[in-house]
Amino acid sequence: MSGTTILGADELDPAARAQVDRIATGDWQTRLAAITEMMREMSLQEDPQDMVRDYGSRIRAMLPSDAWISISRRGLESPKYRITRSSNWSEVVNPWKEKDRLPVLEGGLLGDLIYGNEPRIINDADGLISPEDPAFEYLEGVRSLMAMPHFHKGDGLNMVVTMSHRPNAYDPEMFPDRFWISSLFGRATQTLVLSNELKEAYEVVDRELKVVADIQRSLLPQVLPKIPGLDLAASYQTSQWAGGDYYDFFELPDGRWGFLIADVSGHGTPAAVMMAILHSLAHGVPGHPEPPSALLEHVNKRLSARYTTSNEVFVTAFYGIYDPVTRVFSYSCAGHNPPQLKRCSQGVVDTLEEVGGPPLGVFEDLTYDRAEVTLHRGDVLVLYTDGITEAMNAQSEQFGLAQLNGVLARCHLDATGIRDAILEELAKFTGCTPAHDDRTLLVAKVL
Template sequence: MASSPLGAQDSPVPRPVLPTPSSVGPGILNLLPVEERLELVTETMRELSRQTDPQSMARVYLRHLRQLLPNDGLVAVSRRDLPSPHYRVTRSSRWREEVDPWLHREKLPVVTGGILGELLYGNEPRIIEDLQVPANDPGYEHLNGFRSMAAIPMYDQGRALVLVALLSKNPKGFDPEKLPDLVLTGNLYGRASHNLILARQLEQSVQELDFELRRMEKVQASMLPTRLPSLPYLGLERHHQTARRAGGDYYDFFPYPDGTLGILMADVSGSGASATSLMAIVHTLAHTCPAECTAPGAFLAYLNRHLSDRCNSALDTFVTAFYGVFQPVTRTLRFAMAGHPPPRLLLAGQEAWRRRVLDMSDGLPLGLDRQERYGESQVVLNPGDMVVLYTDGVNDLESPDGKPFGVNGLDLALATTNPQTEKPMEKVVRALRHHAGARQIRDDLTLVLLRCK
């Protein structure tokens, strides 16, 4: 018996040796004309490319191996995700039931040492022409009775992580000339199956992310008013559209005991789940604002202090905001702004609007400087006058050729609306959709219209 566990006649990637009829049985492919061999290989590749499950792909590959190099048995081992010198037996022709190594890894035996361990950690393809297996070898149950082996390593990052061992009951049962093609084919299969696993993991991650975004979308929707306040002195309309499942645009209304109405519009920088999370914080702060901070400037200062202290320094983001309080008796809108796009005031006329821009008071966005103070301005509204609040997603909405909608697009849509016969919100939304065409929006869009009665 040879001193090496691999047997006396093992050889590393061998020099080309012409096979002899007495030592190597002809494979199926050897007996076929070139055209038929090419057709067989092509059909195998096509079948592999159609697989969406790694276990099914493995069956196709193993069937191809039997066609390329007839064998009497097979065993496969893997050291993926295991410390040296451990390895896992993933397949064996001696097993009565097939185990899916990707779904039921816990059912597979983990061992160390032996012929299979030496081959796997040796990182080289081998042909063992006279296989001799000691009874104490951990692979004995899989290798006993076989007399030769073709060991095909599959590499990842330069290391053999998987080894497929083809087995024959006859000594010198494998043609050394075929080993290079087997290694090439095996590693192409190994890379394809690994990519398939990555694609499956990516799909699962996307599904989990999509589930979380749907949950976040519901969270955001729960923080926005389900119904607009019904008031005898002020008509309200809204339009809200997120760029993704969830975003950072926020609007709200706060009826106060003295009959006034607080109106808040805010826009968290960025989009997606992080913006929605910060929007939730803004919502909480706004609904817990103490009574002495309900004036517009004090309200924004309160939000700014808390966001500066607790959130934005860590999140590296900010919030623009408009907050106004409408007094129904005097029809006065008193307001303050924190870096937010200035509202449009449309003064009612018989056939056209007269436009003003409410840009008299502004300050830094919330969360940048806790010492920021926010001045206030006011405007008196007459019946029919309208205030248009919006987020910068309206300005930045791009056409298919990359042209932004801009404040000019908003002003044009409003200016061409007949006060007597058309609804301004519907006109603006149609203009936005026409401008965007088939282009997907990149930022949330929010509009709120206040119309004095």
């Protein structure tokens, strides 16, 4: 990287060169317009390396120097420092991406300056720079210099040193302005670096959360079961990449089927992890998961014993078993929203709230009651999580049961049509208001 190449006006394209000339020679209005244009261009930069290069070129063209150097002590112990840029270098190195290529020196004049933690002008460096100085190749022939630290949390971790071969080359009256302009640019550069690092971190998190979401969705039924005399439809929407809602079906002897819907408290990845645990426990019931109360009691006992006591998580759940021969639907509930049953032949909506109990994972030794209801041809059964009924519009009003039941009046629709109608009404109601909770629907229509 050695080989002297003084960077400055020659780096600029014609438009930037003209801009610099307007700043340097115009009246105050012309200079203000040119500076405004330059600041606007700087604000468009997304790469800190590009921003430092362009800004540095403009500043050096307006305020020429014989040499300059940027140093940093970030991550180093006194008296070590790292050279990050230099007009001596014929090759540009990106200090953020190629740190291993940056020379690390120890002590000498530059070490004293950067660890001195103060801006300084040296108007005659004669006698201060010797061939034994570790940075002599950068300082040789220098008679005056300006050292401007860039502070981070009170410490000058970075520093720009502008140098001249002439003594008394820098006006002390102008030094405060030069210092604060340099410092503000240093803060802007660091902010852009942090912004890029944050963006990259978010991208990593997004990729990982997408994997979590894909795994979570793989735990849900990939195909709805074919149950004689029953038309099924389902919808699963998370408010974030992954969520805590869960639904499942269990094939039982004699053609019967279990319907499970559950909602883990909280949102996002923690709820998704608990949802995966819930899936494992539900599928780990010894024998067949029946009667409905047995599955809830099995899951509750194991959640309470191992998973929820220390993190205050709980799970609401509803589990029902449908017999397509008798059309009897038996069920138990653990703190979950009771399903709505539209009796299309009678024009009424019943709520399956005859039994209930605390959510899963709160108390270890619990028993859950069981109830049953007989379904009839044309009946529509809707299982849902509270993300449906508690969805809010811009006025903080909830969608509520009344609007859900209003959709159920469309008895001519099949299960898919009813599901889509509910979601359409929900979308109209909430408008642009983002979902703050997961939304799950199971619709079953008796044929």
